[in-house]
Amino acid sequence: MVGPARPLFVLFGSSIVQMSYDVGGWGAILADIYSRRADILVRGYFGWNSRRAVNVLDQVFPKDAAVKPSLVIVYFGGNDSMGPHPSGLGPHVPLPEYVENMRKIAIHLKSLSDSTRIIFLSCPPVNETLINGSSSSGIFSEIIRTNELCQQYSEACIKLCQEINVPFVDLFTACQRKDDWRNACFTDGIHFSAEGSKVVVEEILKVLREADWKPSLHWKSMPIEFSEDSPDDLVAADGKTTLNPSSWTYYREIQWD
Structure with missing residues (x-):
């Protein structure tokens, strides 16, 4: 660990989280937005379901950890919602079990500290045509991913969140x-493209902006590390003063709110 200490945000989930630091990925965008404000840690696991x-x-979020996350963004559901395989193998998790697994995740995260906040991401839709025509069909056994199933798991996640106030x-x-x-929105019908990632970021920032959390975890409300003026900053056009660049965002494609 390096200091000074910043608030810790953890992204926890399956491949949509693991791949979120790809070029233009939603995790990478958040890391840029929160630069000098919070450290964003990715804990994503390709192919995982809520059962795993x-x-x-307890290993990813030990209760005795010296540093507790200020925010955990959780995504599971895409793999859970796949149709069951006849062998009984595979990532499919029946809907009632998925709901209870997500409940257990929320309970555990809430137990870490009174100041740990949580956001759940519900199951996104998929491009069924692209998935069904994918060349990976010769590698995997039959993959059943439909928007009907995605919607069922998305709605179940949202209903749970409303029930437990997440x-x-x-x-x-x-x-x-x-x-x-x-x-x-998708590269392969399932995982987010750069455009899809922008949708994810916009929605996450909306939640953070509207949440009644003290302190606020919206980026504009958080202190910037080493934000004081310095004579070592770039000299302004007047030749007498310096320009403090600590809050500059001009280089971003999108000026996030």
Whole structure:
């Protein structure tokens, strides 16, 4: 650990989390937005479902850890919602068990500290046409991913969040607001493209902006590390003063709110 200490945000989930630091990924965008404000840690596991997540909660989020996360953003559901395989193998998790697994995750995270906040991301839609025509069909046994199943798991996650008072992002609905969302939001029909990642970030920031949390975890409300003026900063056009760059955002493609 290096100091000074910053608030810790953890992204916990399956491949949509593991791949979130790809070029233009939503985790990478958040890391940029929160630069000098919070450290963002990725704990994503390709192919995982909520059942596997529950089994490692104490290892990923030990209750005796010296540093407790200020925010955990959780995503599981895409793999859970896959149709069951006849062998009984595979990532499918029946809907009632998925709900209880997500409940266990929330309970564990809430137990870490009074100041640990949580956001759940619901299951996004998929591009069924692209998935069904994927060349990976010769590698895997039959993969059943449908928007009907995705919607069921998304709605179940949202219902649970409303019941246990956990803020959430309805990715199933948010993605479909974008024009040509099937092609725009996904690289392979499942994982987020750069455009899809922008949707995820926009929705997460909306939750953070509106949440009644003290202190606020919205980036504009958080202190900037080493933000004081310095004579070592770049000299302004007047030749007499310096320009403090600690809050500059001009280089960003999107000026996030």
